Amino acid sequence: MATSYLTPGIYIEEVSTGPKPLEAAGTSTAGFVGRAPHPGARLHEPVAINNWSQFVKEFCQGKEVKSTPLSLAVYGFFENGGRRCFVVNIGDSPSLLGSGPKREGLDVLREVDEVAIVAAPGYTDPGSYNALLTHAEQMMDRVAVLDAPEDATVERLCEVGTVSAPVAGKEGEGGPPGPRRSKGERARDSKYGAYYFPWVSMYDPFDRKRLVNAPPSGHIAGIYARVDGTRGVHKPPANEVVNAAEGLATPLTREELGVLNQCGVNCIRFFPRDGIKVWGARTLSSDPEWRYLNVRRLFCMVEETIGQGTRWVVFEPNDLSLRRAVIRDVSAFLRRLWRDGALVGRTEQEAFFVKCDDETNPPEVVDAGQLICVIGIAPVKPAEFIIFRIGQHSGGVEQTEEAARG
Structure with missing residues (x-):
């Protein structure tokens, strides 16, 4: 209901215009x-x-x-x-x-x-x-x-x-077959x-x-x-x-x-x-x-976080402003992950992308009451096998030996 202004003066209203930060879902319980x-x-x-x-x-x-x-x-x-x-x-x-x-x-x-x-x-x-x-x-x-x-x-x-299937017991043995x-x-x-x-x-x-x-x-x-x-x-x-x-x-x-x-x-x-x-x-x-x-655990966390953090989108008008808001909020979350070292890439563009536009949401998708947002992330993978190539320098001749630690 709109506020009625009856007395001349200054009125302050709180309006939500900024991004809605996505808080990372818990992973340790x-x-x-x-x-x-x-x-x-x-x-x-x-x-x-x-x-x-x-x-x-x-x-x-x-x-x-x-x-x-x-x-x-x-x-x-x-x-x-x-x-x-x-x-x-x-x-x-x-x-x-x-x-x-x-x-x-x-x-x-x-x-x-x-x-x-x-x-x-x-x-x-x-x-x-x-x-x-x-x-x-x-x-x-x-x-x-x-x-x-x-x-x-x-x-x-x-x-x-x-x-x-269970194995029948031998004759004379008691108990059910295991x-x-x-x-x-x-x-x-x-x-x-x-x-x-x-x-x-x-x-x-x-x-x-x-x-x-x-x-x-x-x-x-x-x-x-x-x-x-x-x-x-x-x-x-x-x-x-x-x-x-x-x-x-x-x-x-x-x-x-x-x-x-x-x-x-x-x-x-x-x-x-x-x-x-x-x-x-x-x-x-x-x-x-x-x-x-x-x-696997990173993807579980990202999927759960995005699912919980964008719940406000349900039943909102499926227009350009909604898509921009989704891109803004999801990108801000993924940007924090990239800066924390969870995603690999020298730039944001290499680490992740968020696409939510007319291409992913053609008229038939909008008519079906759907909003489709395509997200891609580049997760950091572990260094399982650390390989040192050790060179032995003797009399101008270099001999190499490969040593692996895994």
Whole structure:
């Protein structure tokens, strides 16, 4: 309603004419699904947890508390820089997805837009891998961190695992038939997942004198959060120290590391001087465009940010001024990313483009109630293999030797 001016004087009105800044979507909140130390606590609820003490209060009851893969992962998450996560306790349910008519298990995290990382610590079967990857692929705003089996071998990790029909038990044997598993252990191809091996040894948070092997997904999710806060989501979460890790359940040789890297398995490695570090930042995708984890996570953040930041556009008149406003706001956001080092290019034009004009919005598109904006970005990719060519100068003759560090 227009303001009525009845008395002579000066009137000041606030009018929104400038750009609407797009605030980058969060990337460091994790969602963990599994069995809590107290299996009946807060069943199938997405409980927000901001520190280890709060997790203990919510999910650990009684005097004698025993750790589970879920509790070890949450502890590792906060020890490695994580600040906020959502925990879904599925109790004694055999499946991550639950079996009831209501939304249960992993599906509960669909309600939480804040989650950008999902994991089911200790669930290392093909069915669980598929559930996590399908969840991330359908949500499109998060990645799945997968644990390799604790006792996996290099050969098994390079072959995708599958589950086929149950095998009938031999005569005289009791119990239902179990599923037939292939020799492979690796999760299927996906640009929304990352696969880690081996498990880490750590002191049990409920028994500081006892060393236990823990699935790495919690520690890794914490490293994601730590790197996001110190460097940004565009920095690969690798070559980073794994806190709260005393050793590795399966030490790897340099040759084994090379084989696993080519299979899309991100390894955790011990260095005599530097300690235990994450030594891989690849997705499970066979597509070279989505090979690197930081590229996938950067795109998740950009897509989520643009989607949230341009919501005001819905139902606005689809005219030239609206298109200019969209170009202005999106370009300003991408310009900040470029200046922060997330995009590669000597100039803005090399780093990104935003196109929203008559070419992308012909009359038939406008008549359909659509506004189409085409955006392109050039993400920074990691330097995985650092090669030094060392020359030996002797008597005027130069001999060269190529040394690679990967």
